[in-house]
Amino acid sequence: SAALRRLVEAARGSEAGRAGARKAQAAADRFMMAMAGDLPGYEEAARALYAADADRFRHHIAGWPADVRGYAERLAGAAFGS
Template sequence: MYYSPDELCAAFVGSELIATGAFAEVVHEVKRHHDAHPNDLILIFDHKNSRPIEVDLRGSMEEVFERLEKQKKPLEPKVKVKKPGRPKLGVVSKEVTLLPKHWEWLAQQRGGASVTLRRLVGEAMKAADPLAAQRSAQQSTYRLMTAVAGDLPNYEDAIRALFAAEKDDFFNIIADWPEGLRHHIVQISEVAFDPSLASETQESESK
């Protein structure tokens, strides 16, 4: 498993949030907690998809990070580049054939041809399935809640409200849940209740 030290994630013991932030920072706090409370079951999840992240906490703090360093995600993909410069954010360079008038129009757009093309493709993908981002956010929130909140009061009612996109009911239902968990759920569930927010995220990632 590869990881990025800047990837946002959160760590829980039961339904209690013990650390959140960049992966490297969270692992540091998780290791400290593990050393002080070795019998606690600690679960780490990434923010984007609420997928579990496994970390070997054996040994010293230095040993933990030495092992993680070997699993560090490459900063850029290994791709063949035909022109100077390398694509960022995992973008792969491939040939695109357009008429001169198309290239002229793209060159006049804010950010240039590449940014504009990514934005247009993103908008087309969203138009093809406008609720895809919402479903993804619902599933991410559901995975997190199932893993750490299954024993909390009104859990099933909260799940129903989540998939019905009933925002007010959902947050009223979880109002008495542990504060850290509640705040984390607010963060990861935004698009589940407002799909329009997904376009803002896509735009920021395309720049």
Template sequence: MPEYIAIERQQLIARGTLESIVRQIKSRETPLEPMVFSTDNCQRIEIDWQGDIETVLTRLKPSTTPTSAKRGRPKLGVISKEVTLLPRHWEWLRQQPGGASVTLRKLVEQAQKDISLEERITTSQHQLDRFMLQVVGDAPGFEDASRSLYRNSKVSFEKAIRAWPEEIKHFVLAKFNDIAEIHSGNK
């Protein structure tokens, strides 16, 4: 089950599922609107904190009301977005069996499977750096921590984050160690 953390003023104030975080935050006497992040990929989750616990939880859940079905569209969560390609790319896609959508989905699926070690490392570094910028971007040592992250220098990273709040420090160090494991080929 996915885990999340809630952070307010550089302090980790809740950890758990999205539902448990909402319940923890909304049951506090002092109203808060913390930033919430996935612990897996450091992605920020936008939550509208207005209303009571049930109202906030309802907005988190995907809509279960049936949408008007369009002919030929499977109910698989297909989302229509704009794709910009050169004319030669569109011509190639038109010639593929199944058409442009099927071919693009296959290409994306294959690219996700074929991610290189370097791409995994870079993606993880960017995710952690973005998290640090949002949470402790104005804290002493942020710039040094960011540089150390991309150099994979654990000693420099630990030195840079020394003055950060304990729980934030532990979280970013654990993520740094995950990236180091990717570097070493153990993950």
């Protein structure tokens, strides 16, 4: 039926979204560990990343060098649905 087809399509889209978010989290985390692991706020930013808390993430990376901060934000974007 059409209703069942819509439910299946919605579930697939939701699953794909979660997979994309997990990939973004992993990519951002790898980058952050390599480039910012010793910077202030790293651990808190990683926790915010995995909690999908974009505001808290941005707060904790605010003092990082602009290029590192910008790339981390770009990589993490899908983790926050942006």
